[in-house]
Amino acid sequence: MQEPNLTPVSYIVLGMIAWAGKATPYDLKQMVAASVGNLWSVQHAQLYTEPARLAGAGLLTEKREEGGRRRKTYSVTARGRRALERWLASPTAEDYELRDPGLLKVFFGAEPASVAADQLEVHEQKLAQYEETYSSIASDESLRGPALTLEAGIRHEREWIRFWRELV
Amino acid sequence: MQEPNLTPVSYIVLGMIAWAGKATPYDLKQMVAASVGNLWSVQHAQLYTEPARLAGAGLLTEKREEGGRRRKTYSVTARGRRALERWLASPTAEDYELRDPGLLKVFFGAEPASVAADQLEVHEQKLAQYEETYSSIASDESLRGPALTLEAGIRHEREWIRFWRELV
DNA sequence: ACCGTCATGTAATCGGTTACATGATTCT
């Protein structure tokens, strides 16, 4: 029942389960892949270990089904919900980094035009995907957060496309 | 002398030492902090362990000074240089993620206006810093890579500022 | 001389990734 270090991944798990009410690791995998996954990817194995960790810390409850697959289903406890709220309300200190492998290569002298060609394709595809998702959730008031996030994603994808296009 | 997995951090170390000719971990710390550090931060301890790893793999040579601080100085071997070139020329598959903690909070329902206020400040400061650095290196032909990287950084900072400003 | 900061490094821990493994379904 220690208070462990809560990482972004912890909050992704916590936030997802809070939103859904309850979830198995596999549910998490699906939900994450379809949403935050683009913004912040999470390995599937972590969707097994992290909930276990959070359950150990009393932020989630774990219920294991008896028959069949003996799946574990998690829900958020009161403490968990409080931890999540606290995080949501806390100021964001850590600052963000671009961490783009392609850009890193350019930094170290890779031929800009050839990196750009690859990157353009990737970003154009991402953009199309985001725009499609966006149009399907934009009107849903309850998905304001995800919609805003997507909007940020779309804008940055457009910026990347402009940037790389100048270099090809 | 195994070929270990080379991570982005490996290439940062390799690239920096290649550029400088030779460097101690502390030199690396300085150089990284002043340049790629903004794009891709590296813990100082890694600037000790990673060169050691790379030396073990034959990509760097390690020379330890005898007197005084017994500092270790690293240089890139022929194999190291080849590994770097290969990386620079290889297509970039892995795709990039935004990974912005502030945006993550918005995704999970944090009050956009309050996150935005914090973020605006951070990004405005970053932008100013980047622009200053940019103007000091833009004309240097030998720093084309870093200059392009900075340009990308500047554009994205501007996009962030526009984005968060609409939300405050 | 002393104190604070810069410089330099190692050890321990832990989160994250990779690899492995197997039980259910679905489709042909």
Next chain:
DNA sequence: AGAATCATGTAACCGATTACATGACGGT
């Protein structure tokens, strides 16, 4: 019935972060 894919989970390893520790140097 068999193959392929989906679902579910554990174990081992390794890179990355945190914490600890000490030596040198510049200023007062």
